[in-house]
Amino acid sequence: MSTRTVIVGTGSFLPARVLTNSDLEKTVDTSDEWITTRTGIKSRRIAARGEETSMLAAGAARQALAMAGITPAELDMIVVGTITPDMTMPSCACLVQQELGAENAFAFDLNAACSGFLYGLDLADKYLCQNPAWKILVIGAETLSTRTNWQDRNTCVLFGDGAGAVVLAGDGKGRGMLGSRLFSDGRLWRLLSMEGAPSLNPDLARPENDGSYIRMEGREVFKHAVRSMGDAVTRLLAEQGVAAADLGLVIPHQANLRILQSLAERLGIPLEKVYINMHKYGNTSAASLPIAMDEANREGRLAAGDLLLLCAFGGGFTWGAALIRW
Numbered sequence: 001m002s003t004r005t006v007i008v009g010t011g012s013f014l015p016a017r018v019l020t021n022s023d024l025e026k027t028v029d030t031s032d033e034w035i036t037t038r039t040g041i042k043s044r045r046i047a048a049r050g051e052e053t054s055m056l057a058a059g060a061a062r063q064a065l066a067m068a069g070i071t072p073a074e075l076d077m078i079v080v081g082t083i084t085p086d087m088t089m090p091s092c093a094c095l096v097q098q099e100l101g102a103e104n105a106f107a108f109d110l111n112a113a114c115s116g117f118l119y120g121l122d123l124a125d126k127y128l129c130q131n132p133a134w135k136i137l138v139i140g141a142e143t144l145s146t147r148t149n150w151q152d153r154n155t156c157v158l159f160g161d162g163a164g165a166v167v168l169a170g171d172g173k174g175r176g177m178l179g180s181r182l183f184s185d186g187r188l189w190r191l192l193s194m195e196g197a198p199s200l201n202p203d204l205a206r207p208e209n210d211g212s213y214i215r216m217e218g219r220e221v222f223k224h225a226v227r228s229m230g231d232a233v234t235r236l237l238a239e240q241g242v243a244a245a246d247l248g249l250v251i252p253h254q255a256n257l258r259i260l261q262s263l264a265e266r267l268g269i270p271l272e273k274v275y276i277n278m279h280k281y282g283n284t285s286a287a288s289l290p291i292a293m294d295e296a297n298r299e300g301r302l303a304a305g306d307l308l309l310l311c312a313f314g315g316g317f318t319w320g321a322a323l324i325r326w
């Protein structure tokens, strides 16, 4: 039996500070009722000043490595999906490498917005197929609070900070990554954008510097997210000869409960099979999939042999899906 990429450890790290919808009611013209009914989000975590993306990423990585029983020195490759790196250079991944002491790995960042973790997983899978003895760390980590315009009620209620990580290794027992499908459409970039500045840049604090903040045409993003993720999943399942009814669990990017309800309906998947934790963390972009995977794993929602479907959609636009036998 050929070697497949298997997830041998998961981890997540969330900042301690909780920002609730009621807290937001005090600073912008919104209400818990509006945010809950339109998005399903009740609270989100916010990184403390000086708590950078690389620190959240390293926290998640340590947990994933501990579960895998692998030391940092055993890692061959580190990929961090992020749109909020501490700096433009070095990469967040190199800072994580330093923080962990993973001196034998090569490390780099990958920008595919909310699909960043999925793109990283796809890439790591290809590397592992070529190098079955490798150990690879794939992380999704964000401090979106640093790029949120806290005066803009259209966006500030949606996002949160956090990190999630998986450790990948080769395994010949038939389980692991069965396939993945990635897509992009750069023609639509203006519907969801964030023009600049890493989080350590002091210019971020200047109110006139609004190009650094997230801008979004919410309704358009919503429509594209449902359609694109739905198409990606349908295509991947057809390619793999898997029926929606065979799936044990679906973990989608945690953007908005209504997006997930529409997606589940479109695919004919009961909502009970869709993992949801956005009420606690909001949309953490690239971190959302690995945080949800870690929570689902630790809650015992994933049994050996289950078919797990991942899907994501984000700025770019970028989107895709992956199928894993757990």
Ligand code: ACO
Pocket: 029, 030, 031, 034, 035, 038, 039, 114, 153, 154, 155, 157, 158, 192, 216, 217, 218, 219, 220, 221, 222, 225, 253, 254, 255, 256, 283, 313, 314, 315
């Ligand atoms: N509180 C109260 N009212 C608000 C708020 C708020 N936080 N935000 C917007 N409104 C108002 C609007 O101003 C508008 O008022 P108006 O009718 O007087 O003009 C009204 O609510 C309706 O606004 P819409 O934008 O039409 O509301 P909609 O039902 O589309 O919901 C939302 C907005 C939640 C942003 C939705 O479009 C959405 O979820 N889109 C997807 C966006 C997303 O998930 N982006 C994340 C990045 S991409 C990804 O991760 C998939």
